Amino acid sequence: xxxxxxxxxxxLETQFKDFKPALDRAEATEExxxxxxxxxxxxxxxxxxxxxxxxxxxxxxxxxxxxxAKTILDSNIFGLSCAECCPVETLCEGACxxxxxxxxxxxxxxxxxxxxxxxxxxxMEFYKPGKAxxxxxxxxxxxxxxxxxxxxxxxxxxxxxxxxxxEIAGGLNTTGIAPYKxxxxxxxxxxxxxxxxxxxxxxxxxxxxxxxxxxxxxxYDAVFLGLGLGADSKFDAAGADHPRVTGAVDFIAKMxxxxxxxxxxxxxxxxxxxxxxxxxxxxxxxxLKGLGVEQVVVSYRRxxxxxxxxxxxxxxxxxxxxxxxxxxLGGCRWPGNAYRDHTDVERRPGFSxxxxxxxxxVADKNDWFEIRKGPPAGRTQDGPHGARExxxxxxxxxxxxxSRQRSG
Amino acid sequence: MADLTTKFLGxxxxxxxxxxxxxxxxxxxxxxRAFEAGWGGAVWKTLGKPITNVSSRFGAIDYAGRKVAGFNxxxxxxxxxxxxxxxxxxxxxxxxxKHTLVASLMVETREEWKDIIRKVEDVGSDxxxxxxxxxxxxxxRGMGSAVGQEPKLLELITSWAKEFARVPVIVxxxxxxxxxxxxxxxxxxxxxxxxSLINTIKSIIAVDINDxxxxxxxxxxxxxxxxxxxxxxxxxxxxVGSIAKDRLVGIPISGIGGISDWRxxxxxxxxxxxxxxxxxxxxHYGYRIIEDMVEGLSDYMDAKGFRTPMEITGKAVxxxxxxxxxxxxxxxxxxxxxxxxxxxxxxxxxxxxxGHQCIAxxxxxxxxxxxxxxxxxxxxxxxxxxxSPGAITMRKTERTAHHH
Numbered sequence: 111x112x113x114x115x116x117x118x119x120x121x122l123e124t125q126f127k128d129f130k131p132a133l134d135r136a137e138a139t140e141e142x143x144x145x146x147x148x149x150x151x152x153x154x155x156x157x158x159x160x161x162x163x164x165x166x167x168x169x170x171x172x173x174x175x176x177x178x179a180k181t182i183l184d185s186n187i188f189g190l191s192c193a194e195c196c197p198v199e200t201l202c203e204g205a206c207x208x209x210x211x212x213x214x215x216x217x218x219x220x221x222x223x224x225x226x227x228x229x230x231x232x233x234m235e236f237y238k239p240g241k242a243x244x245x246x247x248x249x250x251x252x253x254x255x256x257x258x259x260x261x262x263x264x265x266x267x268x269x270x271x272x273x274x275x276x277e278i279a280g281g282l283n284t285t286g287i288a289p290y291k292x293x294x295x296x297x298x299x300x301x302x303x304x305x306x307x308x309x310x311x312x313x314x315x316x317x318x319x320x321x322x323x324x325x326x327x328x329x330y331d332a333v334f335l336g337l338g339l340g341a342d343s344k345f346d347a348a349g350a351d352h353p354r355v356t357g358a359v360d361f362i363a364k365m366x367x368x369x370x371x372x373x374x375x376x377x378x379x380x381x382x383x384x385x386x387x388x389x390x391x392x393x394x395x396x397x398l399k400g401l402g403v404e405q406v407v408v409s410y411r412r413x414x415x416x417x418x419x420x421x422x423x424x425x426x427x428x429x430x431x432x433x434x435x436x437x438x439l440g441g442c443r444w445p446g447n448a449y450r451d452h453t454d455v456e457r458r459p460g461f462s463x464x465x466x467x468x469x470x471x472v473a474d475k476n477d478w479f480e481i482r483k484g485p486p487a488g489r490t491q492d493g494p495h496g497a498r499e500x501x502x503x504x505x506x507x508x509x510x511x512x513s514r515q516r517s518g
Numbered sequence: 519m520a521d522l523t524t525k526f527l528g529x530x531x532x533x534x535x536x537x538x539x540x541x542x543x544x545x546x547x548x549x550x551r552a553f554e555a556g557w558g559g560a561v562w563k564t565l566g567k568p569i570t571n572v573s574s575r576f577g578a579i580d581y582a583g584r585k586v587a588g589f590n591x592x593x594x595x596x597x598x599x600x601x602x603x604x605x606x607x608x609x610x611x612x613x614x615x616k617h618t619l620v621a622s623l624m625v626e627t628r629e630e631w632k633d634i635i636r637k638v639e640d641v642g643s644d645x646x647x648x649x650x651x652x653x654x655x656x657x658x659r660g661m662g663s664a665v666g667q668e669p670k671l672l673e674l675i676t677s678w679a680k681e682f683a684r685v686p687v688i689v690x691x692x693x694x695x696x697x698x699x700x701x702x703x704x705x706x707x708x709x710x711x712x713x714s715l716i717n718t719i720k721s722i723i724a725v726d727i728n729d730x731x732x733x734x735x736x737x738x739x740x741x742x743x744x745x746x747x748x749x750x751x752x753x754x755x756x757x758v759g760s761i762a763k764d765r766l767v768g769i770p771i772s773g774i775g776g777i778s779d780w781r782x783x784x785x786x787x788x789x790x791x792x793x794x795x796x797x798x799x800x801x802h803y804g805y806r807i808i809e810d811m812v813e814g815l816s817d818y819m820d821a822k823g824f825r826t827p828m829e830i831t832g833k834a835v836x837x838x839x840x841x842x843x844x845x846x847x848x849x850x851x852x853x854x855x856x857x858x859x860x861x862x863x864x865x866x867x868x869x870x871x872x873g874h875q876c877i878a879x880x881x882x883x884x885x886x887x888x889x890x891x892x893x894x895x896x897x898x899x900x901x902x903x904x905x906s907p908g909a910i911t912m913r914k915t916e917r918t919a920h921h922h
Contacts, residue, residue, distance in 0.1 A: 143583040146905050149867035150879065171582075210860035211906055 114252075114279035114298055114311070115367075122365040122373055123289030126400050129426075130194075130220060130291075138224040142171035145216045148207055153218060156205035159186035163202055163218055170225055179229035180236050182222055187261045188254050190230070190300055191283050193222035194292035197389075199422040230299065239308050240267030248273065248326045249334040250317055253281020256336030257304045264307040271330075272309065275316035278367060279305075281338055285363035288393040290400055294366045354379075358390045365397065381405040387417035392424060395432040407433045520819035522812060524558065524827045526793045527686040527711050527770060529644045531558035531618040534827045535783065535811050538774050538795035539564050539622035539647060539690075542805070544596065546606025550613060555805035556812055559618030561714075561795060562607060564595035564649045565634060566624040566661070571597045577723035577733040577743065588749035589798045590723035592734060592741055594655045595624055600634075604641050611642035620688070624649040624661050628678050635682045645685050648676065648710075650701070651692040651717020653744045663717065666692035669704035676708025686711040688772060691757075693750075694720045698757045699764045706767050713761060714772035714795060716754040718744025747798040751776030755789050762790025762835045779807070780814030787827065788834035849917035851894040852877070852901060856886035858909035863887060865900035865910060873899045891915070 133141065145167045153163040161182055169178035182189040198204070198219040206215030229236075246269035249256035257280070260270035278284055283297035305311070315321045317337070326333050342357025354375070364372055382403045384395045387410030398406045408427070410417060413436045417424060428434070522533035536559035537543050537552055544563045552560055571593050581587035596603060611619045621638035623646055625631055635646060650672055652662030665671050672689065679687045689705035691698060693716040702713050720742050724733045732740035754775020761767050773791025777783050778799035786794050799807055815827065824830055854865070854877075866887050869877040876893035877900060880886060889900075896912060904910040 140583040146862055146864060148862040148864065150863050152861065207860040207862045207905075 114284075114301060115277040115313075117294050117298065117367055118369045120370045121294075121368060122370050122376070122401065123293055126289040126293075126397075128290065132227065133217070133220045133224045135224075135228075138170055138221055139173065141217055141221055142167045145171070146207070152205040152207060153202040153216075156201045157185075158201070159192065161185040161189070161222070166225060167216065167218070167221055170221055175225055175228045176234055178225035179234065182225060183236055187258050187304065188283065188300055189222060190226040191254070191287070191292060191297055193219050193226060194296060195287045197420050197423075200420055230303075237261070237265055237307060239264045242269075243267040245269065245331040246271065247332045247334060248330040249336055250321070250326075251281060251336040251338055252276075252279045252301075252311055252313075253336055253338045254283050255281075255338075256334060257301060257309070259334050259336065260309040261304045261307055264304075264309060268331075270309045272311040272336075273315040273317070273321050273326075274311055274313050275319070277313045279311060279313075281336075285366055286359060287366075288362070288397055289366060290396065358394050361394070362397065365401075376401055376403075379403050382407070384408045386410065387412065387419055389419045389423060392419040392427050396423075396427050396430055399427075399430045399432060405433065406431070407435055409435050411437065413437060520816040520824065520826075522558075522815060522819075522827055524793055526618075526772065527645060527688070529559075529618050529686065530616075531793065532556075532616060533558035533812055533815070534787065534793035535559075535808060536561060536618060536620070536772070536793060536795045537800065538797040539620075539649065540797040540801070541593065542797060542800045544598070546610045549606075549610045549619075552800075552805045552808075553610070553614040553617040556808040557617070557805065558793075559620060559644075560610075561620040561622050561647050562603065562643075564622040564624045564652070565600060565603055565638065566595045566656075567626075567630075568599060569594045569597055569655075572736045574734040574736065578747070579723060579749065586747055586798070586802050588723070588745060589747035589801070590721050590734070590743040590745050591718070592654050592736075592743040595649070595652070600637070604637055607638065607643065608641035611644075618644045620645045620647050622647045622649050622690070623679075624652070624656060626659075626661060631675065631678050632682045635679060639683065639685055643685060645688055645711075646679065646683055647688040647690050647714060648679055649690050649717070650675075651690045651715070653692060653694050653718055653720040654742055663692035663694050663720075666690075666701055666717070667695050669701050672701050673704040673708040676705050676710050680709035688712045688714050690717055690774075691715040692717045693753060693757055693775075699760055699767060702761045702764065702767045706769055710769060712770040712772060712792070713767070714774055715761070716750065716757050716775045718746045719750055719753065721745030746776065747802075748776045748778055751782060751785075755785060758786055758791055759789040759835060759838045762832055763838060780811045780818065783811060783815060784818055784830060785834075787830040788832070789838070790832045790835050792828065792831050847917060848914075850896045850898075850912040850914045851891045852889045852896070852898065853911050853913045854886055854889055854900075855909055855911070858906050859886040860906045860909070861885040862905060864903045864905065868899050868903045873897055 145164060147164045147168060151164045154160060157163060162185065166178040166181035169175065169181060179189070186192055196202075196219055202218045203215040206218070208215045243266060247260075247263050249260055249270060249272045252272045252274035256272050260272060263270040279301045280294070280297040283300070284294045287297070317323060323333065342359045380403065382398045382405070384391050384398070384406065387408065391408055391410070395406045395408050414424075414434070424434075524531050524534040526534070533556070535557055537549070537557050539561040540563065542552065543549050543560045549560045549562065575591055575593040577590040578586045579588035607619060607621065619642060621643040623631070623634055623638065625634055638646060649656075649662060650666035656662035657664040665675060676687065676689055687710050689708070689710040689712070691701050691705070691713050695701060698715065702715075705713050721744065722732045722740070722742055723745070725731070726733060726735070729738075731738055734740060734743070754773070758771055758773050758775075761771055770792040771790050772793050772795055773783075773786030773789070774795040774797075775786075776798065777786060777794050777796050783794045796807075819825075819827070819830070852865075863879060866877050866879055869875060874893060874895045874897065876890045876895075877887050878890065880888050898912050901910045901912060
């Protein structure tokens with residue numbers, strides 16, 4: 111069967127509005143006509159999928175949206191997802207020559223979204239399966255890599271069968287994009303179009319559990335490994351297995367695909383700590399703000415300049431009221447022990463045990479939380495338990511009631 | 519603030535900006551509001567035998583996101599009774615005596631000209647303008663551009679008007695002719711005190727590609743209209759200039775054609791216009807644009823040391839030459855200034871495909887292509903397409919043997 115699990119209509123992500131609203135036709139035309147159509151354009155070079163950006167923008171400007179969409183999809187069959195979630199500020203739009211004129215760069219992402227949405231809304235079709243070649247390919251993992259590969263295989267007439275361990279298609283495109291950037295249905299919309307090319311998906315099939323690679327190699331002409339990055343890394347610190355500590359990937363996936371009731375405990379969360387300084391941390395802190403968490407703090411072990419998260423996302427997070435504590439070793443201390451060898455521990459109001467039930471970080475009134483300002487003298491690499499590197503990888507700090515099950 | 523008082527044909531206006539005969543001068547209420555806003559004069563919507571207008575009447579070209587770069591109309595002369603117009607003209611002149619009121623006229627027979635000229639003079643018109651320019655509808659009835667395209671007929675009717683009129687007579691010319699100096703000369707021979715130009719250019723503004731009907735549509739059909747607005751300004755500037763330098767004409771010119779702001783107006787005056795008339799920009803933005811035109815002209819005059827607008831008239835005419843009179847030994851080449859270049863490479867592709875293949879991307883750097891000077895003919899296409907102010911300029915140089 112090829113139909114992905116349906117999304118729950120009451121899932122939490124539906125609370126989020128588009129951070130970058132769609133353009134209407136008049137806005138898109140005007141913006142497209144503003145593009146100066148660079149020759150050998152820097153935006154194309156900045157696009158990881160090499161979309162001929164001036165070419166598709168010119169087609170929007172001439173009211174030839176069909177050609178615009180085709181131009182995009184020829185380079186990137188996930189043109190809609192990418193339009194909504196690409197960090198255009200550092201890619202195509204960051205490379206726009208208008209930046210050098212101190213003009214606002216062309217909103218390439220929004221124009222791309224306009225082109226594809228308009229084409230899809232009008233049910234335009236762009237590709238047909240090729241003449242059957244008699245060859246078949248197995249693809250492991252139903253994420254964007256496998257779907258993009260399967261689409262290409264179908265164009266050439268090869269059979270394409272995807273094996274997916276979960277019940278939902280689209281991989282991180284469906285389960286991992288911050289909802290104010292893109293909702294899961296956008297991903298499924300693109301997946302559906304690829305499925306219509308005759309791509310088959312076998313759900314509940316996991317490599318090593320009920321899928322044998324040796325057997326696939328024998329049965330298929332080729333095997334494509336589209337396995338993705340996997341689950342959240344483990345947080346090797348005291349308190350990490352507390353029920354209201356969760357990993358970002360798991361948290362976002364629940365918000366995007368599950369019934370709101372699965373995250374019902376979030377309703378009472380007033381404060382939250384996000385550990386890490388990368389883009390997932392920046393997504394997570396803005397998601398928490400979007401869900402109504404009053405105080406959201408990002409704790410990052412190094413300084414602002416060292417943060418790997420995008421500068422523009424950092425700016426927006428600040429604007430949305432997220433607090434950033436730099437040079438702090440984010441971590442939870444559950445009664446008694448962790449980080450006791452840190453010297454300059456500071457108790458933060460709102461994250462301390464004197465506000466039982468109010469602070470998201472606190473499970474009960476005996477729990478408390480510490481943020482250490484700056485590394486202790488003489489320590490540069492490892493904290494207690496060798497935890498600092500792990501902390502960096504553990505990007506979302508979130509506390510939940512109920513199940514103590516770790517994400518994975 | 520410079521003194522913008524302008525004398526044209528002995529008529530004094532507060533400034534050189536008149537409203538052209540068109541929808542903005544259709545009624546007394548409009549004209550009085552325009553005077554109130556600051557317009558120096560108004561040429562009333564053309565009077566003649568009553569007609570019926572159709573709907574719709576207008577079409578426009580939008581270009582690169584800007585509305586109404588070019589404008590087209592199939593509206594005829596006034597569709598209001600003559601006595602109503604006359605009554606309102608009298609009122610406008612009575613209430614705004616310092617502002618110039620010109621009657622635009624279009625009738626057929628000698629008797630009709632005699633009759634209507636007397637009537638408009640009686641209500642206080644400062645001048646009359648003979649509409650020999652309208653290229654749609656009226657010309658099918660032997661009037662408008664049908665007269666403007668026949669110099670002999672134009673001369674005859676002009677002489678009738680001069681015979682009957684006590685106020686100055688302006689002949690409004692059509693651009694729908696091979697050489698506009700011919701009808702201008704005919705106007706002069708007929709005794710005209712001035713010419714005004716251009717009237718609109720015969721046009722079809724667009725075609726609906728879905729139902730195959732040109733625009734504007736009237737019950738599923740269309741007809742050619744008259745084209746005006748910013749797009750026609752270069753055509754009008756040429757025609758004004760060619761009449762200004764024609765010794766066989768030698769009468770004042772009222773400049774018309776796509777004038778939207780004070781700078782456009784200055785350009786027309788430099789090319790020989792004694793004053794200017796405006797329509798499309800007012801139809802787009804309203805009478806209020808006069809404020810900027812007045813202030814802008816005043817500041818320009820102060821900066822340039824002009825004491826009256828009349829001093830501007832014709833200043834550029836001596837510099838408008840025949841091609842054969844140009845200095846063929848002069849040479850300049852493109853110079854790209856890396857500090858201002860944004861690296862769009864539009865100059866590269868323009869020079870490659872539309873120029874003389876002398877600009878190349880410098881492979882090792884993103885910015886600032888290089889000009890191969892010996893190949894540069896100085897066409898300045900690159901300068902024109904460059905979006906970054908000052909990134910490409912033309913530098914005077916010696917012409918090398920290569921260019922001969």
